[in-house]
Amino acid sequence: MVDLVSQYQKMEAEINEAVINVIKSSAYINGPEVKSFQKELENYLDVKHVIPCANGTDALQMAMMALGLKPGDEVITATFTFVATAEVIALLGLVPVLVDVDPDTFMLNPEQVANAITPKTKAIVPVHLFGQCADMEAILEIATKNNLFVIEDTAQAIGADYTFSNGQSAKAGTIGDIGTTSFFPSKNLGCFGDGGAIFTNNDELGDKLRVIANHGMKVRYYHDEIGVNSRLDSIQAAVLRKKLPQLDSYNAARNKAAAFYDEAFKGHSKITTPKRADQSSHVFHQYTLKVTGVDRDALIQHLQDNEIPAMIYYPVPLHMQKAYTDERYNVGDFPIAESLITQVISLPMHTELTENQLQFITRSFLTFVNQ
Numbered sequence: 001m002v003d004l005v006s007q008y009q010k011m012e013a014e015i016n017e018a019v020i021n022v023i024k025s026s027a028y029i030n031g032p033e034v035k036s037f038q039k040e041l042e043n044y045l046d047v048k049h050v051i052p053c054a055n056g057t058d059a060l061q062m063a064m065m066a067l068g069l070k071p072g073d074e075v076i077t078a079t080f081t082f083v084a085t086a087e088v089i090a091l092l093g094l095v096p097v098l099v100d101v102d103p104d105t106f107m108l109n110p111e112q113v114a115n116a117i118t119p120k121t122k123a124i125v126p127v128h129l130f131g132q133c134a135d136m137e138a139i140l141e142i143a144t145k146n147n148l149f150v151i152e153d154t155a156q157a158i159g160a161d162y163t164f165s166n167g168q169s170a171k172a173g174t175i176g177d178i179g180t181t182s183f184f185p186s187k188n189l190g191c192f193g194d195g196g197a198i199f200t201n202n203d204e205l206g207d208k209l210r211v212i213a214n215h216g217m218k219v220r221y222y223h224d225e226i227g228v229n230s231r232l233d234s235i236q237a238a239v240l241r242k243k244l245p246q247l248d249s250y251n252a253a254r255n256k257a258a259a260f261y262d263e264a265f266k267g268h269s270k271i272t273t274p275k276r277a278d279q280s281s282h283v284f285h286q287y288t289l290k291v292t293g294v295d296r297d298a299l300i301q302h303l304q305d306n307e308i309p310a311m312i313y314y315p316v317p318l319h320m321q322k323a324y325t326d327e328r329y330n331v332g333d334f335p336i337a338e339s340l341i342t343q344v345i346s347l348p349m350h351t352e353l354t355e356n357q358l359q360f361i362t363r364s365f366l367t368f369v370n371q
């Protein structure tokens with residue numbers, strides 16, 4: 001699904017040097033590399049505060065802690081997504097309120113969000129799934145009207161641009177109150193281990209997030225609130241500093257691969273290529289198709305027989321996960337998500353796909369679908 005080795009080889013000397021320099025400096029934690037990466041990411045995103053942290057799940061958790069959400073408060077998110085969002089909501093004693101998604105963009109449906117609001121609702125967490133932004137304008141409007149916080153889960157969409165109807169644009173993750181991301185190796189901006197970050201334009205939240213990430217302390221050994229220990233280490237920051245200047249070209253390479261797939265599958269009666277959301281660019285963390293009238297398991301087997309990986313993101317929506325079973329929800333409650341899980345299939349998507357590989361993948365795929 002990804003080819004991290006080829007990507008690394010292109011920058012091997014540069015990255016090795018940066019990593020060795022951190023090792024020689026012995027500034028392994030909170031060293032100058034972390035500070036520099038923070039500043040460089042702030043510049044790239046055009047956001048006031050970046051708070052580097054240990055991973056994207058911690059980033060979500062700290063975002064909810066910083067907003068002062070209390071046990072029993074309701075947080076609205078999509079049922080069709082990676083588990084991290086609902087996980088931290090549940091861990092903090094908050095109540096995940098799930099809503100269905102748009103069948104074409106796979107993203108949080110604003111109308112459903114509006115319908116799910118109760119007096120206990122405190123926040124909305126749109127997940128910018130697969131690489132493009134949710135309908136932020138509609139979500140912000142609902143949030144403003146109902147006095148709710150918005151946390152953008154940008155783990156899959158770093159670098160995507162969102163354009164408002166007035167023509168203004170902003171980077172994914174800098175639109176709501178807080179944005180979160182992950183630098184897990186296979187993400188669009190990946191390090192060589194775990195990493196994450198939180199973004200905000202709000203000075204007060206920025207201060208609070210820095211304190212929470214550091215055991216709730218501003219002055220060493222004086223703890224003003226309960227925090228966590230969540231740090232990006234200096235080696236990861238050094239790697240990310242080398243890769244951040246490449247992010248736009250990485251995302252362009254992903255778009256090129258996506259355009260090849262689009263063209264190969266165009267107009268096919270059994271294949272729906274991914275829809276581009278109106279207001280967002282797409283950075284193709286995943287290239288996710290829908291297939292109908294095809295034995296999907298046999299298709300995946302056929303691809304595997306040809307050494308082509310393919311994945312189902314995601315096979316089970318949150319309301320049907322064992323750990324998140326809830327008397328409020330039943331099978332059948334979210335028909336779009338429940339139909340998507342039977343149709344979606346994600347193809348290899350990364351920065352190093354060659355035309356030969358893309359040709360081989362699309363031909364194998366079509367051979368099976370057309371048989």
Ligand SMILES: *Cc1c(COP(=O)(O)O)cnc(C)c1O
Nearest residue numbers: 055056057082084155156182184
């Ligand atoms: C990867 C991912 C996360 C979690 O990131 P980690 O760094 O693995 O903790 C959260 N949300 C989404 C949508 C993701 O894809």
